[in-house]
Amino acid sequence: MIRDLTDTTTTGISKTLVRLRNEVGAMALGRVLTLVVVVEDIDAGTAIDVANQASRQHPCRIIVVIPGDRRGRNRLDAQIRLGGDAGASEIVVLRLYGALANHGPSVVVPLLLPDSPIVAWWPGEAPADVGRDPIGAMAQRRITDAAQHRNPRAMLKKRAVTYAPGDTDLSWTRLTRWRGLLAAALDQPPYEPITSAVVSGAPDSPSSDLLAAWLQRRLKVPVHRVSTPRGSGISSVRLDRKSGPIDLVRPGDAVATLSQAGQPDRRISLPRREVPECLADELRRLDPDDAYEDALLHGLEALQPVRLTAAAAAKAGKAPDPAESRRLAARLGRDVSAKEASAMITAPPAPEHAETEQVRAATVRKLAGKRTPREKQAEKARQEAASTSSTTTKAATKKAAPKKAAAAKKATTKKATEKKATTTKAATSKATS
Numbered sequence: 086m087i088r089d090l091t092d093t094t095t096t097g098i099s100k101t102l103v104r105l106r107n108e109v110g111a112m113a114l115g116r117v118l119t120l121v122v123v124v125e126d127i128d129a130g131t132a133i134d135v136a137n138q139a140s141r142q143h144p145c146r147i148i149v150v151i152p153g154d155r156r157g158r159n160r161l162d163a164q165i166r167l168g169g170d171a172g173a174s175e176i177v178v179l180r181l182y183g184a185l186a187n188h189g190p191s192v193v194v195p196l197l198l199p200d201s202p203i204v205a206w207w208p209g210e211a212p213a214d215v216g217r218d219p220i221g222a223m224a225q226r227r228i229t230d231a232a233q234h235r236n237p238r239a240m241l242k243k244r245a246v247t248y249a250p251g252d253t254d255l256s257w258t259r260l261t262r263w264r265g266l267l268a269a270a271l272d273q274p275p276y277e278p279i280t281s282a283v284v285s286g287a288p289d290s291p292s293s294d295l296l297a298a299w300l301q302r303r304l305k306v307p308v309h310r311v312s313t314p315r316g317s318g319i320s321s322v323r324l325d326r327k328s329g330p331i332d333l334v335r336p337g338d339a340v341a342t343l344s345q346a347g348q349p350d351r352r353i354s355l356p357r358r359e360v361p362e363c364l365a366d367e368l369r370r371l372d373p374d375d376a377y378e379d380a381l382l383h384g385l386e387a388l389q390p391v392r393l394t395a396a397a398a399a400k401a402g403k404a405p406d407p408a409e410s411r412r413l414a415a416r417l418g419r420d421v422s423a424k425e426a427s428a429m430i431t432a433p434p435a436p437e438h439a440e441t442e443q444v445r446a447a448t449v450r451k452l453a454g455k456r457t458p459r460e461k462q463a464e465k466a467r468q469e470a471a472s473t474s475s476t477t478t479k480a481a482t483k484k485a486a487p488k489k490a491a492a493a494k495k496a497t498t499k500k501a502t503e504k505k506a507t508t509t510k511a512a513t514s515k516a517t518s
Contacts, residue, residue, distance in 0.1 A: 086105060093163050137174065216252065231256045263319060293318070
């Protein structure tokens with residue numbers, strides 16, 4: 086249900102919410118927080134859809150603040166969405182006009198859920214200091230996205246200068262899978278210290294800078310950055326150690342390869358994270374993110390300037406080669422497909438009557454690579470059949486040998502007789518002449 090209110094007040098919005106809730110039957114008791122979204126009118130539709138998807142994991146009241154034309158008289162237009170049009174939330178869209186556009190907090194406060202946390206989110210360009218922003222000051226968590234700014238790296242530096250506990254950025258949230266895979270790789274043998282690291286990323290990707298800063302702080306080693314084409318995001322990470330490097334490379338947008346000494350090459354699903362997923366992750370926690378704070382405040386300032394491109398670094402052997410990783414991913418994919426197809430063809434049929442424990446035991450043996458009794462019996466039958474076929478062939482060959490020799494002797498005798506008769510006839514003809 087969608088209800089539009091033109092030239093209204095916060096009191097009118099609150100009364101309409103209560104009345105619609107009673108009509109639709111929507112319960113507000115399960116809301117866990119209030120999400121305040123500050124966005125321009127042109128991006129409001131996309132922001133509402135993203136917040137709606139994220140709220141399916143965290144039911145909340147979504148208040149969308151859209152500062153409109155500051156010229157003219159003060160006016161407040163609102164739209165209320167409940168039920169199927171709001172998913173697991175209730176959405177209140179506020180459009181502020183005139184001088185009221187500069188007083189968003191005054192309009193937001195009466196609509197906040199009582200005794201519940203407040204999270205502020207700026208989907209587009211955010212204020213330079215979100216902690217001192219009127220709406221950001223009332224929130225426990227403040228979510229920004231440096232990738233949406235014209236100069237992402239400069240915005241990260243501003244975020245470091247104005248950081249306050251509770252600040253976070255979706256550029257950091259996009260790194261969760263990268264950080265998890267790298268940490269898991271270091272948990273496997275050989276357990277050797279990392280001597281240096283290389284992060285390949287696009288110049289317009291603040292996530293690559295935050296990843297390099299995080300590695301520098303956690304590993305306490307020099308971390309170098311190399312540049313990839315704009316829009317490519319993070320392409321690869323190399324962790325150097327004595328026995329050989331750990332290479333995590335994503336040549337495309339979805340599949341990555343993980344290579345390290347002493348371990349088989351792996352093909353890993355590593356898709357780019359969408360905004361709804363990142364926002365839902367940030368809504369899971371309301372306490373300050375210490376890892377983000379450490380990387381932002383202390384890791385970024387220790388990074389060296391970017392001096393090499395990814396192609397030059399790969400040619401010099403300092404970074405992984407994306408083309409080689411792409412070929413490796415394709416080969417691993419073919420191997421997996423062939424193995425699955427072979428397993429489907431050679432797998433014996435399931436027994437018609439079997440107990441659950443028998444099926445479970447057979448599954449355990451199959452996963453462990455052990456042959457079942459039926460497979461052993463089939464293999465034995467194949468070997469016996471092959472042995473019998475070989476014996477029969479040898480006997481037939483031995484039996485046919487004397488006959489073949491007699492036939493050859495008979496043919497030789499016949500040929501000699503014919504030759505002798507031809508010679509005699511020629512001599513007689515000569516004598517008669």
